[in-house]
Amino acid sequence: MQLRFETNLSADEYVNQKAWRYVTLSTCPLHPEGGCSLAKHGTYSRKLPPGTKVARWYCPEGCTTFSLLPDCLAARLPGSLIQIEIVLNQVQASPSQEAAAVNIRENIELAGALRWIRRRLFLVQASLAMLIELLNDLPEEFTPTLSCFQELLGLQFVLPALRECAHAHLGILPPPIGFGPYPKKKKIRFQQKTGTDPPQKCR
Template identity: 50%
Template structure:
C-alpha cells in the first residue's frame, strides 16, 4: 500500500537530493506493537522525473509492502501533482474543456488528449467533493474547483497542500490525490494491489 511521505519540495529536488534516503517508517503499520519482521525493502523507480526512486518497506508476517510516496508525486499516475493541477486549472479557466484541450501542448493525439484531460478533471473533482464533506468547516462553502480551494487555502498549489490536510483519509480518497485504487462503477472498489518491483503502475490514468 502507498503511504504519505511529507515532503515540501518538487520531484526534481527530491531526485537531486536523493530524498528516498530520508524517507523512513519507524514501525510497521500493521503491527504497531512490534514483534514482526518489518524492514526496508529497497526502492522502486518512477518514470518522471527521471531518477526518481520510492522507498519501500515490507512486513513478511503481514505479507504487505509499503511505499512512501512524497507529496509532490501523483499517486498511481506518472508524474507530479503539479502537472495534474496545471491540466485541471487550464480546464477550469477555459470556456470549455474542448478549448482547454486544444490549448494543452500534450504529445498525444486529440482523442487521447480528451481522455487524458477528462480523467484528471473527474478524479480531482471527485476528491474535492469528498474533502468538502470531510472538512465542511473549511471547504463546505467552496465549489469543488482548484481555484475555489486555492482561494480558501491561500496557496498556489492545492493538491500538494491537500496531501497534508487530508492525510487521515488518503487511503479512501481517489487517486491521483489519494491512494485509493480506481473506484468501480456501482461503488465497488478494486482490491488494493500490492506494489511490485519496477516502475509505478503505468497508464492507469493515461
C-alpha cells in the same frame, strides 16, 4: 500499500536530492505494537520526473509491501501533483476542453488528449467532492472546486496541501491526492463541458 512521505520538497528537489534515501518507516502499520520483521525493501522507479524512485518497506509477517510516496508526487498518475494542477488550471482558462487538449497534448490525437485531460478532471473532482465530506472545518456550503480551494487556502497550488489536510483519510480518498480506490464513475457528473470549475461562488 501506499503510505505518505511527509515532505515540502518539490518533485524536482526530491529527485535531485535522491530524497528516497532518507525516508524512514519506524513502525509497521500492520503491527504498531512492534514485534514483526519490518525491513527496507529497496525502491521502485517512476518515469516522471525522470530519475524518480520511491522507497519501500516489507513486512514478511503481513506479506505486505509499503511504498512511501512523497507529498509532491501524484498517486496512480505520472508526475507531480502540481503538474496535474497546472493542467487543470489550463483547462479552466481555456474556452473548451477541446481547445485545452490541443494545447496541452499537442503530439497526440484529440480523442486521446481529451481522455487524458478528462481522467485528471474526473479524479480531482471526485477527490475534492469527497474532501468536503471529510474535512469538518470548511465553510458551510463550500463548493468543491480547485479554484475555491485555491482561494480558501490562499495558495496557487493546493493539491499537495490537500494531501496534508486529508492525511487522516488518505486510505479512502481517491488518487491522485489519496491512496484509496478509483471512484465510481456514475457518482460524479461533469458539471460543464468547458473547464474544471462551474462559474459559481465558493461558499
